[in-house]
Amino acid sequence: MTTERVENLALVAHAAGDVRIEDVPLNPLAADEAVIRISYGGICGSDLHYWKHGAAGESVLREPMVLGHEIVGIVECAAADGSGPVVGTPVTVHPARSSATAVRFPSERPNLSPTVTYLGSAAHLPHTAGAFAARVAFPTAMLHVLPTNLPLRTSVLIEPTSVAWHAVSRAGAIGGKRVLVVGSGPIGALAVAVLKRAGAGEIVAVDVFDKPLEIAHALGADVVLKAGDVDAIAAVDADIAIESSGNHRGLASAIAGTTRGGRVVMVGLLPSGDQPVPISLAITRELELIGSFRFHREIDDVIRALADGSLTVDSVITHEFPLADALEALVVAADASQSGKVVLAF
Template sequence: MSSEPATLAPAQVPALLAYSAGDVRVENIPVPNAADDQAVVRVAYGGICGSDLHYWKHGAAGQSILREPMVLGHEIVGVVQTAAADGSGPPAGTPVAVHPARYGHSPERFPNERPNISAGVSYLGSAARLPHTAGGFAERIVLPARMLRELPAQLSLRTAALLEPASVAWHAVSRAGDIAGKRVLVVGAGPIGALIVATAVARRAAEVIAVDLHELPLRIAREVGAARTIIATDAAAVQAVDADVVIESSGSHRGLASAIAGATRGGRVVMVGLLPDGDQPVPIATAITRELDLVGSFRFHDEMGEVIAALAAGTLSIDPIVTHEFPLDAALTALETAADASSSGKVLLRF
């Protein structure tokens, strides 16, 4: 008999992996050993994002192409199961949200206070690098403690599951400047657009108007504070808004054209919807002659703390945005539901 000690196999947990276009699977994966600065988190909910849908449908999200199986998901909340050994993070039993960005070195210049636009950023559930950065759609995940944000006791994990996209929305509204007392038009009222509506209301916009192609997202927009809504095909009504600030969250060139049309002269258009790569047909002459400010907005940096505070204080209302919840073993149904913007808002996976 060998005198060598037996090697224990790593614990296995179910997770949602994307292999290629149209090929997603729920499979058991090993839980890696945690380094001293890492915590083990038992995941409670994961929100399905547009990038998850792109990996499922197309095998790529923009220029990030699947070249190996990858765990999906970056909108994650859960409870710390094992705290970081070096004491750098929250203790076991603490409910947490995950900030999905890791900031690394980049040779390309960027403003120090805006690391979200650094080329050195990696994001959970992203195929931008090889090996890919595994996401959080698994029953247990191991993460650096610095990526965890402690949640107040009064904030439910189901509501907190929207923290990552709500931080994207908060950042987008911040890129508009001070919106207090201003008329704000939101083009595209899907989950991000609805969160932008709720954020604009929380930050004291005088009036928020939402535009979308479908009635369900428009109804949700009204539930979170939009004063009125417009069907996107009504071009005259969109142009008549004459908004001080327009936030484009549809991610289409038609949406951007509507945003430019609906902005007042000298207004600002914030572009948060990610358009496809390549040239886009946009009425840029109108933006020039009206002296519009066209401003990009990409992900977020440290706004998650502000969003947590607003949710805990009750000044930010977002619960109506979650329309569906599925267990992990119904992940394919969850993806199919999330892909239908006419019948769903934010879709959650429950772990």
């Protein structure tokens, strides 16, 4: 790679309603860092929150930050210390990095560390820059080599699929069981695909809009229901529910639609603070309410499943925009009635 300065356009959030395409520099590389030329980036709900509200939950923008953590690309400059893949290798990136902390959490679950940083996150200051840029430098420990038979456009779904895979794994044994998925946006739809692969007996998907339900059906949902059909949802009597709407009404539906002694996995991130949900029903039915947050090693399982064809997820992608049209892409991604996963092409 030459030392001559090359333009590096990126999508940068400055404040609520203020997202710009700007030229950002590459910092001097550490010995274990490789430069990745980004091919595709998937727009996540957190990116939309930073754009619309200047915050994602309790993570508030306090300085400009490059967005994006769902990315795939090609190694353009290999790490100087010889670690990691060689130039020309297709890779995806695990967005999380953990560091030492005195706070207790299971050592085998670093996704629960309070000091973990995540690409494109304002949880810490300075913020952790994201990867919606033409070129980004990453420690090689964050890189995962992609099989050559796996298209890069499909591979941009590896990160959100890993989130869905982790949620399904938190549900326990799936084979032959009836599963209710509440919220059929990208994570919910991907959960449907993972559940199908895991051998679920019946999958019922719920959403407010028709478009997400079409996608969920294409990925393996046997039955689709509108969120307003509360009686039909309550009658599902699911062994397991995956709540991926991130809305207290969705969680209430998941609780209502789960059989006695069943399990509800909560992967949709609800707003901070108290939530009005029918906990008494969860108590009297002895439901198990299980949290699910991000993922860890599941990324390797997802890569293998996509490569061997046992997991199919392409239907989740509904729109593709060049970086120059990123603002339009954000608008489309924010409209769940017309879009699933919206990707940026770099």
